[in-house]
Amino acid sequence: MRLYxxxxxQKGMHWMKxxxxGNAGHGSMIHKDNAITELSEAVGRLGRHEFPVRVTKTLRSFLDQLGDALGTELDPEDMDATLAKLGxxxxxIGASLKxxxxxxxxxxxxKVNVIPGQATAHVDGRFLPGHEEEFLADLDRILGPRVKREDVHADKALETTFDGALVEAMQSALQAxxxxxxxxxxxxxAGTDAKSFDDLGIRGFGFAPLKLPPELDFAGMFHGVDERVPVDGLKFGVRVLDRFIDQS
Structure with a gap:
């Protein structure tokens, strides 16, 4: 069995500033209202926070399909064990759990000897479908009252079911x-243009088939200096997509 x-x-996003x-001052003085200190502590709390696992419809469907393929029932309450099986x-998958x-x-x-009157940070926030309000409430609780939070860019989450003629055509093209x-x-x-198509009432899927060697840390290369795919894997994807288009 090889999973595709x-x-x-898609998760929704809140890119935030x-x-x-605080009070500006001279770096040689005792200064208890330092904006950098306050912001750094808040950013540290946020960066180390473990958001809880939420079982979305997509995760439940993923576990059902994977469990059927493996011949075992997978427990959403024990995702560490499930992830360990996925290579x-x-x-x-781990990034889609919470x-x-x-x-x-x-x-x-x-300047090194001037305490600034303001400090800023940017955060890439992503939320699961149906959990935006929970996410924003958690952010405000973690950051505390001294931190002003504003969106730089925000977009919605998406979720559809794993069924229909297009899904069947994808499966058939892969197995061929x-x-x-x-x-x-x-x-x-992350997010794609599917959010814009959803605004038009168009149901969307992400289908970019690649046949990858099991030892390749494909996700680990995203946005890296040498982001790439194997040539053979790309050729495989072209053949699958060609079949898919013909069948659809």
Whole structure:
């Protein structure tokens, strides 16, 4: 059996700017209202926070499909054990289990002997379908009252079911090129133009078939300096997509 992921859901996003205002002053003085200190502590709390696992419809469907393929029932309450069985796709699936908020930028000050009056940070926040309000409430609780939070960019989450003629055509095209192929649904932790198509009432799937060697840390290369796919895997994907288009 070889698993191929078909995207049926996407997390929503809140790219945020965090700001703390304090009192500017001379770096040689005792200064208890330091904006950098306050913001750093808040960012540290956020970056280390473990959001809880939430069993979305997509995760439940993924576990059902995978459990059927493995011949065992998979417990959503024991996702560590499930992820350990998934090899290279564990990073992709793990990111779809819970809300996330990763600090990505920090900014403050202009001179080493001047305490700045303001410090800022940027955070890449992603939330599961149906859990946006919970996510924002958790953010405010973790950050505390001194931190001003504002969106730089926000977009909705998406989720559809793993069924229909298009899904059947994807599965058929995969198995024609790889007889041990098994298509399973998953949630993308990032976002695509499917959100815009959803605004038009168009149901969307993410289907980019690649035949990857099990030892390749594919997800670990995303946005890296050498992000790539194997040539043979890409050629496989072209053949599958060609079949899929013909069948659809």
């Amino acid at each position: 992921l078909i995207e049926t859901a 965090l700001t703390v205002d 290279g796709i564990a990073k992709l 809300n996330t908020a990763n600090p990505t930028q920090l900014g403050a000050g202009y 090129e790889d007889p041990i192929a098994r298509a399973v649904p998953y949630m993308l932790s």
